[in-house]
Amino acid sequence: MTRILFSDKLDNCVAKWRSAGLTVIGPVQEEAISRYAAVEKGTDLSFGTVLPDRSLKELFFPQTEPMTSYTIKKNEIETTDFTPPQGKRIIFGTRACDASGLAIDDPLFGWDYKDEFWFQRRNESVIVTIACTKSDDFCMCTSLKLAPDSTKGADVLLRPIVKNKGWIVEELTERGREAFAIISEYLLESPEPAIPTVIVPEKFNLDTCVAWLQNPENFDSKFWKEISMRCIGCASCTYLCPTCHCFDIQDEGDTYSGIRRKNWDSCSFALFTMHTSGHNPRSTQSARWRQRIMHKFNYFPGKFSVNSCSGCGRCSRQCPVDMGITETLQEISKL
Amino acid sequence: MITQERYRTTVKELLANGSIKMAIGYRLGSTPDRRRPLFIRTSEEADQLVLDSTCMTNLSGYLVTEGLLSDEKKVGIFLRPEGIRSINILAAEYQLNADQIVIFGFDSTGRDVRPLDGRNVGEFSKLLNEIKEHPLQIVKEPLHWRIEKMNAKERFDFWQEEFSRCIKCYACRQACPMCYCRRCIVDSNQPQWINTSSHTLGNFEWNIVRAFHLSGRCVQCGNCDRACPVNIPLRLINQRMANEVLDGFDHFAGLSPTQEPVLASFKKDDTETFIL
Ligand code: SF4
Ligand code: SF4
Ligand code: SF4
Numbered sequence: 243m244t245r246i247l248f249s250d251k252l253d254n255c256v257a258k259w260r261s262a263g264l265t266v267i268g269p270v271q272e273e274a275i276s277r278y279a280a281v282e283k284g285t286d287l288s289f290g291t292v293l294p295d296r297s298l299k300e301l302f303f304p305q306t307e308p309m310t311s312y313t314i315k316k317n318e319i320e321t322t323d324f325t326p327p328q329g330k331r332i333i334f335g336t337r338a339c340d341a342s343g344l345a346i347d348d349p350l351f352g353w354d355y356k357d358e359f360w361f362q363r364r365n366e367s368v369i370v371t372i373a374c375t376k377s378d379d380f381c382m383c384t385s386l387k388l389a390p391d392s393t394k395g396a397d398v399l400l401r402p403i404v405k406n407k408g409w410i411v412e413e414l415t416e417r418g419r420e421a422f423a424i425i426s427e428y429l430l431e432s433p434e435p436a437i438p439t440v441i442v443p444e445k446f447n448l449d450t451c452v453a454w455l456q457n458p459e460n461f462d463s464k465f466w467k468e469i470s471m472r473c474i475g476c477a478s479c480t481y482l483c484p485t486c487h488c489f490d491i492q493d494e495g496d497t498y499s500g501i502r503r504k505n506w507d508s509c510s511f512a513l514f515t516m517h518t519s520g521h522n523p524r525s526t527q528s529a530r531w532r533q534r535i536m537h538k539f540n541y542f543p544g545k546f547s548v549n550s551c552s553g554c555g556r557c558s559r560q561c562p563v564d565m566g567i568t569e570t571l572q573e574i575s576k577l
Numbered sequence: 578m579i580t581q582e583r584y585r586t587t588v589k590e591l592l593a594n595g596s597i598k599m600a601i602g603y604r605l606g607s608t609p610d611r612r613r614p615l616f617i618r619t620s621e622e623a624d625q626l627v628l629d630s631t632c633m634t635n636l637s638g639y640l641v642t643e644g645l646l647s648d649e650k651k652v653g654i655f656l657r658p659e660g661i662r663s664i665n666i667l668a669a670e671y672q673l674n675a676d677q678i679v680i681f682g683f684d685s686t687g688r689d690v691r692p693l694d695g696r697n698v699g700e701f702s703k704l705l706n707e708i709k710e711h712p713l714q715i716v717k718e719p720l721h722w723r724i725e726k727m728n729a730k731e732r733f734d735f736w737q738e739e740f741s742r743c744i745k746c747y748a749c750r751q752a753c754p755m756c757y758c759r760r761c762i763v764d765s766n767q768p769q770w771i772n773t774s775s776h777t778l779g780n781f782e783w784n785i786v787r788a789f790h791l792s793g794r795c796v797q798c799g800n801c802d803r804a805c806p807v808n809i810p811l812r813l814i815n816q817r818m819a820n821e822v823l824d825g826f827d828h829f830a831g832l833s834p835t836q837e838p839v840l841a842s843f844k845k846d847d848t849e850t851f852i853l
Contacts, residue, residue: 274742274808295806305744306774379608472614474638476748478806492773505773506744513764562752562804563634564606564613 244433247400248408251428252284256334262424264368265331267301269294278333278340289335289406292378293554297484298340299347301333302363305481305506309359309491313499326359332368332421335400338392339383339554341371343484345395349546350487359504368421371396372409377440380555382568385446388553390439398422401436410436445568446575448539448549454574455540461532465577469570470531472563477508479557479566480534485550488514509533535570580690581628584655584681588623591653597679600653601639603632614639617653628655630685635798637663638754641672653679658708659798662831663754664698665705666794666838672757675699675834698834709829721813736814737777740784742807745775749811750787752804755794762786784814792818793839796831 247255256266260282270279271288277296281287308324344364351357373391374381383389393399397418400409411429413419422429454460480486490507493500507514510531515524524530542550551567558566584602591597604615604625612632616639617623637660639645640652656664661682668675675698682693682701695701724732747763750756763771763783771786772779795815802812822828828839 274739306776306779471616472639474748474751474804476751476804477746478748478804481744481746482806490773492769494769494772494774503774505775508746511747511764513766558607560806562748562800564611566607569607 244431245411245429246403246408246432246434247411247425247429249284249406251408252287254284255425255428256281256284258425258428259332259421263330264421264424265329266334267331268334269336278336280331287335289372292374292376292381293337293339293556295482295556295560297343297482297554297556298333298336299343299484299487302344302360302367303347303351303487303489303506307359307504308501309504310502311500312493312495312502314497326362328362328366330366330368332370334370335372336369336396337374337554338371338388338390338394338396339381339552340484341369341395342383342388342392342552343395343554344369346485346548346550346552347487349548350542350550353546368398368417369396370398370400370418370421372400372402373436373439374442375402375437375440377442378555378559380559380566380568381440381442381553382445382555383553384442385444385448385568385571386549386551386553387448390442401439403434403436406437407434410434446571448571451571451574452539452543452549454577455536461536465573466532467526467528469573470528470565473510473527473531473565474563475510475512475527475530476562477510478560478562480508480510481506482556482560484552484554484556485538509537531565531570535567538567539571580683580692581626583692584628584683585623585626587681588617588626588653589620591679592617592620592623596651597653598648598650600626600655600679600681601636602626602655602681603628603634603636628683629690630688632683632690633657633799633803635660635663635754635796635800637667638752638757638800640664640678641667641754641757646673646677649674649677651677651679653681655681655683657684657798658682658693658701658704659796660754661693661698661701662705662796663798665831665834665836666755666796667757668698668834669836670838670841702833705829705832709832718813720810721816724813736784737781739809740780741777743775743780743784743809744807745773745780745783746806748804748806749801752800753791754798754800755791755796756787784809784811788814788818791815793822793826793828794830795819 259266265280267278267280268287270277276291276294278294278298278301311322313320351360393414397415399412399414402409413422488507489504491504493502495501516522524533538550558568588600600617602615602617603612604627606613612627614636615625636654661680664675664678667673679696680698682695683690684693771782797816799812805811822839826839
């Protein structure tokens with residue numbers, strides 16, 4: 243017998259979790275965009291979109307975040323460290339690609355230096371993935387060897403049941419079990435069948451692409467210039483990507499006092515690699531686009547044994563000139 | 578269809594006889610409703626050209642890609658009237674030589690696309706002057722009127738809310754043909770003039786800097802608005818600034834390749850004592 247969480251009980255669950263001290267976060271459709279945001283009621287959540295416009299990463303790695311404040315006095319320097327806001331949260335209704343994105347970035351943020359901002363939030367968050375029953379032209383999780391019902395990065399997996407009346411609950415981790423124990427009174431044993439997860443066609447052969455990228459001869463291939471000629475170097479693809487993780491550290495203030503902040507940065511910008519001398523080792527947009535692809539499918543897996551892409555498709559969906567990882571890898575697999 | 582076919586033939590001819598080295602146009606995109614920029618250098622590439630009412634992007638920014646025009650060879654480009662105005666501004670601001678640009682003009686009403694007569698930017702001057710006299714499209718937008726009715730505090734709150742979504746990706750800047758500065762003020766980091774942080778203050782700083790720098794230069798092509806990944810209605814800001822400049826200085830950006838830039842020119846007999 244499967245355990246079901248019926249959607250008409252979601253309001254009660256949200257109330258329960260909240261009274262247990264958890265912040266409840268989930269997909270929300272705002273007037274202008276959709277994103278993951280904190281809600282007070284279950285009915286504020288919106289499960290209709292294929293994928294929120296903005297990715298899950300910003301709840302763990304916000305676009306700007308204070309790290310330290312400093313005051314320089316005559317004979318001393320005072321610093322105060324910021325810590326991320328504490329408190330447990332449950333993120334209800336992530337997509338498999340977004341949750342996978344977190345798992346992909348874990349080794350990066352914990353590699354030579356353990357990023358406490360990332361890990362504090364990771365440890366305090368319960369991730370509840372809902373398997374996808376819809377996709378669009380840009381979804382490509384399967385091309386990345388993931389799936390619409392991947393459990394990667396998730397603590398609980400929910401599978402929608404017919405007529406969207408609720409979800410079959412599959413607890414995956416201890417953290418997930420604890421969070422769902424809070425609402426156990428609303429979980430009913432019932433033989434409802436799950437809606438089959440959506441079939442996402444494979445768009446390219448990843449192994450072929452990776453082999454091509456690993457061949458050092460192709461670093462200087464003419465392909466890079468051709469494919470990226472129309473790239474305008476906006477950073478939308480990197481900023482919306484659930485796995486792109488580059489940041490810059492900046493002191494904001496004056497010589498005597500200010501705040502040190504950690505801000506998103508992007509390999510699409512010329513400034514990203516500009517040296518103080520004025521020399522730029524990645525002086526063209528094609529070199530920058532090559533870097534993005536190489537980083538995701540060659541350097542990152544070389545170091546962490548996982549590709550830095552979960553196939554959410556946001557980079558292609560949002561690109562103002564209709565580029566993206568999909569097209570580039572499709573073209574590479576044809577070479 | 579007819580317009581598209583004719584232009585394909587024209588582009589092929591001009592490429593074959595060496596009049597242009599490249600034409601910048603549109604081709605099919607990854608979904609049926611998408612178009613993407615196309616760089617035509619061969620006859621086969623010319624066959625990929627698509628020209629229909631969904632070709633919206635103002636492509637003129639590609640012309641100032643470093644090195645493209647430095648060999649003094651001509652480049653063709655598909656432009657709507659707004660794009661043609663961009664060429665005038667880029668020429669007036671010494672970013673390119675207008676005679677190097679071969680214009681394939683087009684416009685659309687509903688789904689119908691029609692060609693615009695002319696090849697050199699000077700030949701469009703009558704058309705552009707007519708556009709100046711027409712009421713601007715944007716005033717039809719309900720959001721525009723909602724903002725017009727607000728008092729200063731409400732307007733401030735409205736934009737604060739909108740800018741709070743900004744992620745400082747600078748897609749608006751990169752998509753804008755007028756944002757060609759080799760080093761944007763936000764990239765000047767010795768010292769850092771503008772905070773890089775994408776918090777409310779930082780977002781305000783950025784969006785206000787951009788609005789001012791585009792006053793009297795924006796042609797309302799909509800590139801920034803379409804590029805913004807968080808759907809901030811940037812067109813309304815730039816439109817409003819364009820209206821101010823039109824009212825205050827009778828300046829309509831991009832009328833001719835020698836038009837004086839309104840906020841970068843100086844008159845000895847100016848009645849104002851303060852220059853921004
Ligand atoms: S690929 Fe597209 S979204 Fe990414 S930087 Fe280039 S133009 Fe912007
Ligand atoms: S690279 Fe593109 S498809 Fe892959 S995770 Fe990032 S935004 Fe999604
Ligand atoms: S495109 Fe939008 S989100 Fe990006 S910097 Fe401009 S206003 Fe901000």
